[in-house]
Each structure stands twice: as structure tokens, then as C-alpha cells.
Amino acid sequence: MAKSTRKARATKSVRKAPTRTRRAQTKPKKAAAPSVASRLPPMTAEKAKAAKEKFERGILTRGEAVPEGTRLPPGATHEIVGTNPDGTPILKRKRFSLK
Amino acid sequence: MARKAKSTKPKSTKRPAAKAKATSNTVMAWQDDPISKLPLIALPVPTLAKAPLKLRIKGPAVKPGVYDVGTPQFRYWNTAVAVRRGADFWAPLLGVTRWQPGAVLPVGLDEGKDLNAYYDRTELAFFHDTAGGKTVYSADSPDVVCHELGHACLDAHRPELFDAPYIEAGSFHESFGDMSAILSALQLPSVRAAAMSGIKGHKSSQLSRLAEQLGWALRQLDPTLVNRDCLRNAYNTFKYVDPQTLPDDAPATKLCAEVHSFSRVFTGAFYDILCGMLKIRSKSPKDADLVVVATDAARLLMDATTAAPVQPDYYAQVASHMIDADTARFGGKYRSTLTSTFVKRKIVPPQAVRALAPAKGKAATRALGAAAAAEAKPPKPQIHTVKLSAKDLGLGEGMLIVDAPAEQKPFPMASAAIMHRNIDTTTNVERATARFVKMLVARDRIEKQPQTRSVAPAEHGRHPRTHALVQTAEGMKLVRKRFDCGPCC
Numbered sequence: 001m002a003k004s005t006r007k008a009r010a011t012k013s014v015r016k017a018p019t020r021t022r023r024a025q026t027k028p029k030k031a032a033a034p035s036v037a038s039r040l041p042p043m044t045a046e047k048a049k050a051a052k053e054k055f056e057r058g059i060l061t062r063g064e065a066v067p068e069g070t071r072l073p074p075g076a077t078h079e080i081v082g083t084n085p086d087g088t089p090i091l092k093r094k095r096f097s098l099k
Numbered sequence: 100m101a102r103k104a105k106s107t108k109p110k111s112t113k114r115p116a117a118k119a120k121a122t123s124n125t126v127m128a129w130q131d132d133p134i135s136k137l138p139l140i141a142l143p144v145p146t147l148a149k150a151p152l153k154l155r156i157k158g159p160a161v162k163p164g165v166y167d168v169g170t171p172q173f174r175y176w177n178t179a180v181a182v183r184r185g186a187d188f189w190a191p192l193l194g195v196t197r198w199q200p201g202a203v204l205p206v207g208l209d210e211g212k213d214l215n216a217y218y219d220r221t222e223l224a225f226f227h228d229t230a231g232g233k234t235v236y237s238a239d240s241p242d243v244v245c246h247e248l249g250h251a252c253l254d255a256h257r258p259e260l261f262d263a264p265y266i267e268a269g270s271f272h273e274s275f276g277d278m279s280a281i282l283s284a285l286q287l288p289s290v291r292a293a294a295m296s297g298i299k300g301h302k303s304s305q306l307s308r309l310a311e312q313l314g315w316a317l318r319q320l321d322p323t324l325v326n327r328d329c330l331r332n333a334y335n336t337f338k339y340v341d342p343q344t345l346p347d348d349a350p351a352t353k354l355c356a357e358v359h360s361f362s363r364v365f366t367g368a369f370y371d372i373l374c375g376m377l378k379i380r381s382k383s384p385k386d387a388d389l390v391v392v393a394t395d396a397a398r399l400l401m402d403a404t405t406a407a408p409v410q411p412d413y414y415a416q417v418a419s420h421m422i423d424a425d426t427a428r429f430g431g432k433y434r435s436t437l438t439s440t441f442v443k444r445k446i447v448p449p450q451a452v453r454a455l456a457p458a459k460g461k462a463a464t465r466a467l468g469a470a471a472a473a474e475a476k477p478p479k480p481q482i483h484t485v486k487l488s489a490k491d492l493g494l495g496e497g498m499l500i501v502d503a504p505a506e507q508k509p510f511p512m513a514s515a516a517i518m519h520r521n522i523d524t525t526t527n528v529e530r531a532t533a534r535f536v537k538m539l540v541a542r543d544r545i546e547k548q549p550q551t552r553s554v555a556p557a558e559h560g561r562h563p564r565t566h567a568l569v570q571t572a573e574g575m576k577l578v579r580k581r582f583d584c585g586p587c588c
Binding site for chain 2: 034039041048051055057058061092095096097098
């Protein structure tokens with residue numbers, strides 16, 4: 001039993017492990033998959049501006065913003081902290097609401 | 100109509116706590132919601148002050164014990180176990196040791212009259228109000244508690260999202276709250292057992308239905324405000340539509356450009372993905388598989404929210420970064436469910452994942468890799484020297500110099516983050532560098548004693564310190580000493 005084990009070990013040791021260079025030649029390097037995030041359509045300044053305007057208009061339309069310093073009524077999430085040069089209010093989030 | 104009202108009326112809250120088994124080391128609590136049909140359970144007394152994410156319930160502490168449902172004492176421990184469970188789930192994934200409001204997050208159990216709950220960067224606030232002849236306390240629902248806690252967790256992890264003026268950023272915050280409620284509930288073995296068939300069969304379940312009791316109360320006031328069986332249901336069919344094209348308000352059955360309404364698109368996708376991930380993990384999943392899948396899904400969310408730039412198309416950014424995170428972290432194990440769900444929900448355009456679609460088998464993977472390598476132009480590396488206040492970081496006096504390499508991708512392959520025109524590259528690099536150094540300080544990864552470059556940093560507990568402060572001719576400089584690829588990095 002012991003003999004056969006030794007034999008098996010001896011056979012195993014005869015096998016030569018491939019050198020680093022040989023391994024590199026036979027096994028192609030695994031390249032990273034292309035990033036999905038990098039394939040999204042680019043964002044433009046115009047799109048960002050329109051998105052901001054839509055968001056703020058919605059907050060105001062639904063009455064979710066109150067003047068700065070006012071106690072937030074149920075459902076309100078933003079304060080109006082100033083006015084832009086174009087007359088639109090500057091909003092600042094005060095909290096997140098469950099609904 | 101009468102039948103529906105009968106089936107949804109929250110009778111179960113009348114159940115006395117004494118009926119359930121409890122010991123002196125346990126408290127009684129609802130599992131996910133008072134009317135979700137899951138009974139009260141006995142849970143170990145939680146330690147609210149446990150680091151790293153410490154919590155404190157405002158007002159006098161209540162002695163642990165078995166209290167009747169509906170009493171302030173019951174509400175105290177019901178909220179305590181929910182908030183602790185959520186924080187314990189997120190803490191190892193967030194990589195932060197503090198809340199935005201500070202080291203301890205206060206929790207207000209009953210802050211007045213409202214059928215709502217809030218997170219406002221000072222506390223989690225819960226309320227009560229009467230509807231249909233019944234007084235409902237929002238803190239009674241672990242779903243609601245873990246939703247609000249989710250806001251606090253995401254805010255600690257990604258504070259830039261708090262005041263981002265985009266519908267998708269605000270909606271994602273709401274969706275994260277709902278995902279937090281789902282993932283926190285899944286930390287309870289009894290919820291997993293009850294939810295297993297719903298997830299395996301990809302259908303509506305106690306898990307997908309958020310805040311049934313509060314939903315019921317709101318439905319008494321106006322049936323169009325909420326879902327027919329809960330506040331919001333993660334099992335839904337809402338598909339992404341550019342929020343620019345949606346109305347500002349709409350009944351709950353329709354999608355609109357309001358953050359809670361629009362959040363259902365991402366939460367719906369997440370629930371689909373959770374079901375898909377479980378199917379990928381095992382054809383006959385067990386309880387342990389659901390534990391792993393919940394954590395894996397949370398890791399993908401964390402990775403994606405770390406990397407995704409905060410901009411108007413935030414859903415696509417997070418979704419695509421989740422697919423990329425799966426490739427990096429799990430070797431693309433969950434790719435099929437991530438890509439098919441996000442494309443089906445129209446969150447990610449099909450062309451963005453087209454290159455990934457045939458990537459099955461070794462040959463395809465090799466071809467894909469070669470194609471990507473051929474397509475990719477070498478980036479233009481630039482070194483930005485960023486100077487940060489060492490005092491602000493708790494690293495002594497003067498300025499701390501950090502060399503930050505930045506790679507600019509060529510136009511067609513540039514990520515939307517780089518294309519965002521509002522912030523120039525230098526500002527981005529400075530912000531990213533400051534954020535990175537803060538993270539290193541928070542995780543105690545910097546050897547604080549200035550030393551020469553040849554000296555290796557000392558080992559520190561479980562994780563070695565990866566960076567060191569080196570005194571150079573220009574001043575004190577932060578240099579990397581090693582990469583730590585431990586399981587928690």
C-alpha cells in the first residue's frame with residue numbers, strides 16, 4: 001500500500017509544471033468585459049438643465065416647498081431659499097418623506 | 100368592494116402580546132407590517148448604541164419586556180428591533196462609521212399628527228393619525244421604519260444624492276428606502292420562510308408589499324393615493340419612461356414624475372432581479388441561498404451607487420454600474436437577470452448591453468475581451484496634485500498633498516459622468532480625492548506617523564494600513580503602501 005503511494009507520488013513529480021512564459025503563451029489573458037456604464041448615451045448640459053427645471057416645477061406644483069424658516073407641513077420636503085436671476089425659486093431639500 | 104375592505108382592515112393589531120412566547124431577554128415585534136398576516140414574534144433585546152451605526156430612540160428608555168400591541172412601550176421595542184436590524188444589515192456594506200447627522204441617529208417614535216414618516220438629516224421621525232376610525236402609528240410598521248432607515252443609510256454612503264435636483268436621483272432615494280425595507284425584512288428567518296414561495300414563483304408577497312397598514316389608512320382618505328393592497332408594491336410592471344414626458348401628479352395606478360411614484364420602476368426591477376438571482380443561485384433554493392442573494396444584491400447596489408455619477412439619468416447609471424459591479428465582483432454570475440430585467444424595464448438601452456449578450460462560454464468571453472481591447476483607446480493619464488487640509492482630516496497641521504491620476508476617456512466611450520458639463524474634471528478629481536482620503540481616515544487605513552518611503556506600515560488589527568504619510572520636500576504626502584484585498588474591502 002505504502003509502496004504504491006510512493007510510486008504515485010514519484011509519477012506526479014515527473015510532470016513538469018509549465019513555466020510562467022509557457023503558460024502565458026498557451027493561455028490567453030482574460031480581458032475585462034466592456035463597461036456597460038461607458039456605453040450609455042452621454043448627458044448634455046441642456047438635458048441636465050431641463051431635468052432640473054422639471055423636477056423643481058413638480059415640487060412647486062404639488063406644494064412640496066415652503067418659504068425658508070416656515071414649519072414644513074405634512075408632505076412638504078423642500079424650502080424655497082432664494083430666487084434665481086430669472087425669477088425661479090431656489091429649492092433646498094429638507095427631508096425625505098415616506099409617501 | 101365590501102369584500103376588499105374586509106380583507107384589508109387591520110384587525111391583527113388588537114392581538115395581545117401576551118399570547119406570543121417571550122422571555123425576559125426578548126421583546127415582541129411585528130415582522131414586516133402589523134397587517135401583513137405575519138404574526139408577532141419574540142426577538143432578542145437589541146442594543147441601539149451598538150457601533151458603528153449607533154441609534155437612539157428619543158425620550159425615556161423603556162425597560163425590555165412584553166407589552167400589549169398599541170402601547171408606547173410596545174412601539175418602542177418594535178421600532179428598536181427594526182431599526183437595529185436594518186442598521187446591522189447595512190453597516191458592513193456601507194463602509195461608513197457615522198450617519199450624516201452624527202455618530203448617533205435619533206429616532207422620534209411619535210412626532211405628531213400625520214400619516215407619514217420622514218428622514219431629515221437630524222433624525223428619523225414617525226407620526227400617527229386616524230383613518231377609518233382607527234389610529235395608525237407609522238412606527239408600528241418595520242417596513243416603514245426600515246424605509247426611513249434606508250434614506251439615512253444611503254445618505255451616509257452617498258450624501259451628494261440628498262439634494263440632487265433630478266427626479267431620478269430623488270426617486271432612487273425612495274426606491275432605496277423600499278429596497279432597504281425588503282432586504283432588512285429578509286434578515287428574519289421567518290420572513291424568508293414566508294417570502295420564499297413568492298420570490299421563487301416571482302409573484303406578489305408580504306415581502307413585495309410595503310407598508311400595508313399605512314397604505315390601508317391612506318386608502319380610507321383617498322383610494323387613488325396608494326396601491327390597492329399596500330403603500331407600494333415592488334411586484335409591479337412599471338417601465339422606465341423619461342420623467343420629462345410624465346405628468347407632475349397622477350393616481351397610484353399610473354406613473355408620474357413624482358419621486359415616490361417613479362421610484363416603483365427601479366424597485367420593481369430590483370424585485371425582479373432578486374427573484375432572478377435566487378433562480379441563478381439554485382434551482383431548488385434554500386433559506387441560506389436567500390440570505391446570500393439578499394447580501395449579493397445589496398453589495399451590487401453599494402458598488403453601483405459608489406460609482407454612478409449623480410446626474411439626470413441616474414437610473415441608467417446605477418443599473419449599468421450594477422451590471423458592471425456584477426462582472427467585477429461576481430464574474431458576471433447574475434448578468435443574465437440584471438441585463439434582461441433592466442432592458443425589459445427600459446432602464447438601460449439594449450445597445451448598452453448588446454456587447455455583453457453573446458458573452459457565454461470561454462470562446463465568446465475571449466472574443467469579447469479582444470474586441471473590447473481593440474475598441475479601447477489608451478487613456479490620457481494626468482496627475483493632479485490635490486492639496487487637502489490635514490487638520491480637517493485629523494491628520495495633523497498644514498496641507499496634505501495627494502497625487503491623483505485621472506484618466507480621460509475618448510469621446511465615444513466616455514461615461515456620462517465625464518460628459519457632465521456642470522463640473523470640470525479638476526473639481527471632480529479634487530472631490531473624489533477628498534472623498535477617498537476621508538474614506539481612508541474613517542477606516543483607519545493611514546499610518547499617521549510621517550515616515551520615510553522605505554518603512555513598511557505596521558499591521559493594524561484585521562486589515563493592514565494601506566497608506567502612509569511621507570514627509571517630502573513639498574510637504575506631507577499621502578502614498579499608497581499596499582493593496583488590501585481582504586473580504587471586507
